[in-house]
Amino acid sequence: MESTAGTFKENAKQALADAKLRDALAKLSDGFPVKRRDAAARLPEFDDLCDQAKAIKEHVLENLGFYLEAFEARVTEAGGTVHWCRSAAEARTTILRICKQAGAKTVTKSKSMISEEIAINEHLETHDVEPVETDLGEYIIQLRHEPPSHIIAPAIHLTKDQIADTFREKHSHLDAARNLEEPETLLEEARGELRRKFIAADVGLTGANMLVAETGSIVLVTNEGNADLTYSLPKTHIAIASLEKIVPTLEDATTILRVLARSATGQDMSVYTTFCTGPKRAQDLDGPEDFHVVLLDNGRTKMLGTEFHDMLRCIRCGACLNHCPIYKAVGGHAYGWVYSGPMGAVLIPNLIGLDEAHHLPNASTLCGKCEEVCPMRIPLPRMLRSWRKKQFEQEKTSFVSRTALKAWAALARRPWLYRLAVAAPIAVLALLGREKGRFRWLPLGGGWTSLRDMPAPEGGTFISRWHKERQP
Amino acid sequence: MSDARTDILAAVKAATPGTDDEARQRLADHRAGVIPARGRLGDKARVDLFIREAERVNATVARASSMAGVPREVARFLAKNNLPMNLKIAPDISGKTIPWTEQTLLSVEEGRADGSETAGVSRAFAGVAETGTLVLLSGPGNPTTLSFLPPTHVVVVAASEIAGDYEQIWGRLRAENADEESEAGARFMPRNVNWITGPSRTADIEQTLLLGAHGPQRLHIVIVDE
Ligand code: SF4
Numbered sequence: 001m002e003s004t005a006g007t008f009k010e011n012a013k014q015a016l017a018d019a020k021l022r023d024a025l026a027k028l029s030d031g032f033p034v035k036r037r038d039a040a041a042r043l044p045e046f047d048d049l050c051d052q053a054k055a056i057k058e059h060v061l062e063n064l065g066f067y068l069e070a071f072e073a074r075v076t077e078a079g080g081t082v083h084w085c086r087s088a089a090e091a092r093t094t095i096l097r098i099c100k101q102a103g104a105k106t107v108t109k110s111k112s113m114i115s116e117e118i119a120i121n122e123h124l125e126t127h128d129v130e131p132v133e134t135d136l137g138e139y140i141i142q143l144r145h146e147p148p149s150h151i152i153a154p155a156i157h158l159t160k161d162q163i164a165d166t167f168r169e170k171h172s173h174l175d176a177a178r179n180l181e182e183p184e185t186l187l188e189e190a191r192g193e194l195r196r197k198f199i200a201a202d203v204g205l206t207g208a209n210m211l212v213a214e215t216g217s218i219v220l221v222t223n224e225g226n227a228d229l230t231y232s233l234p235k236t237h238i239a240i241a242s243l244e245k246i247v248p249t250l251e252d253a254t255t256i257l258r259v260l261a262r263s264a265t266g267q268d269m270s271v272y273t274t275f276c277t278g279p280k281r282a283q284d285l286d287g288p289e290d291f292h293v294v295l296l297d298n299g300r301t302k303m304l305g306t307e308f309h310d311m312l313r314c315i316r317c318g319a320c321l322n323h324c325p326i327y328k329a330v331g332g333h334a335y336g337w338v339y340s341g342p343m344g345a346v347l348i349p350n351l352i353g354l355d356e357a358h359h360l361p362n363a364s365t366l367c368g369k370c371e372e373v374c375p376m377r378i379p380l381p382r383m384l385r386s387w388r389k390k391q392f393e394q395e396k397t398s399f400v401s402r403t404a405l406k407a408w409a410a411l412a413r414r415p416w417l418y419r420l421a422v423a424a425p426i427a428v429l430a431l432l433g434r435e436k437g438r439f440r441w442l443p444l445g446g447g448w449t450s451l452r453d454m455p456a457p458e459g460g461t462f463i464s465r466w467h468k469e470r471q472p
Numbered sequence: 473m474s475d476a477r478t479d480i481l482a483a484v485k486a487a488t489p490g491t492d493d494e495a496r497q498r499l500a501d502h503r504a505g506v507i508p509a510r511g512r513l514g515d516k517a518r519v520d521l522f523i524r525e526a527e528r529v530n531a532t533v534a535r536a537s538s539m540a541g542v543p544r545e546v547a548r549f550l551a552k553n554n555l556p557m558n559l560k561i562a563p564d565i566s567g568k569t570i571p572w573t574e575q576t577l578l579s580v581e582e583g584r585a586d587g588s589e590t591a592g593v594s595r596a597f598a599g600v601a602e603t604g605t606l607v608l609l610s611g612p613g614n615p616t617t618l619s620f621l622p623p624t625h626v627v628v629v630a631a632s633e634i635a636g637d638y639e640q641i642w643g644r645l646r647a648e649n650a651d652e653e654s655e656a657g658a659r660f661m662p663r664n665v666n667w668i669t670g671p672s673r674t675a676d677i678e679q680t681l682l683l684g685a686h687g688p689q690r691l692h693i694v695i696v697d698e
Contacts (some may be wrong), residue, residue: 159569274667
């Protein structure tokens, strides 16, 4: 996907002025976080499970080579094929080749962030293969030619009226006067349209929430059941996954599943959790005859052993987005690429480079809420700070902030000068503001005073008061 | 250009310290992690918990005292919901195990689903009380499409097959298919293991919960006590 991360500031400004987006994001704030909290509270073992889930992925990352080879051996033994791909381009070529070999005209897809990452849809389209997104949210944004705005709720930025308009425009073979006011009717229409596509599809392309080394299984988690129709109806099933999705055993997958849905939607378990192993067996009445796993690196191995290593534990639950004050204000599109929120701000610079994504690590208040709710205990704020440090070292921060930081550092290292530099302006401000007690405008303070008044200081600096009040 | 597999594995191994022994042992042991206490109950309480959790996620549950009682329960459910009396059933629960013909109102056909059916009936391998989850295995006698294409899905599960937690089901699966287990350990898995927790749903439109997104709108569970 083309990135617009470079214009984050402009994107964010636009987003803040979008009233419909604000309504949609307000609904998100009331929804997921509350449900997550309740689900966690209902399970006394939740915290222990998170600790274990984290330990599982830590162990996997330490033994990643072994597990990848074990996984490949099991897939092959079950009759499937593993395709190793270093880059997005290699993955696109591989998937297109499998589609062409299958003689595919239509490919149904269930939601996969990796497929967004490699922009497979555009690639298939230009080679006369029609990709059809089947997750309801993904289907809606595909019709609108938009990227997902949330890793688990891709159409969270849209209101039902916008969706109705899109359906009216794109489903032009249906009665123009039909009623599309209720979410139910929208769902029914999409279900009908997609039913025909499911039945007609030649290839089903899914992601994978996990890859199980013990059995060579891929794990698919959905609520709609679209992934299950995607793999069970066509002749060929392709699953695409990045290589850190590996877990050792079915028991390890189970531990992670216990925290995944609870963190994501606040469900105890998603409706459909499926373990697919190999192609259909000879006597089976349905299921795909060919099974392929496309194993993608695309920048992951470069993160191993670096300060961003821990990010590879991420299970894409979306909890850090749902709890992030910045995400909740600007939504996912402002981040300008496939991922968003705190996990996006850490991951995107790793995948597309700090030059393009240099604003993202600054799109955070470092309030720490993301780390607090992350089931994999990923230290997101620490990693955001690492990016900021790198930016400073590589001189990618603006001249103004670099100069200001240097000036501040010079003061902070000289306490007497610092005290003087703080006490003098405070005394002046206290004097000037003694009548009204506040300022409506301050030189260099426009960022603050354009939205609210600045209270006038009273009673000297903290340090002077500390010295005074500590005396018995 | 060297091959992608070699490159990726070389990069991974250069960056990771693990010794294969520990990982190999972990695969062989497949040890369970923390198992929530919630499911650790006596037989009756466990089935009750399963029912409560399944209903919480919008499934409906009925009980039959024996396999012979299943057709009557299914007919009653269809009539109550004004649904057509046609069933596509999994070969595993054909007339040999369940006397469908005794319910003359029902019209029953065996096989996989193709999208024209109004209701599918499957046989579950197990139930999990912890979250009211059904576990279905694909196979010649239990086609996967029956669980996803028809708008109504009926699942038959024996009370004795309802376990407290998922780990017990993995244990059962490994044990029951042990003769098929190769040295590598993968062969006990069928093509699909489907965990089903309630009927299909979506909240993609303004976070409004709607049932029956692509999969079935109704999930009806018949627990057989004997
Ligand atoms: S970083 Fe943590 S909270 Fe965010 S998506 Fe990943 S696992 Fe979930």
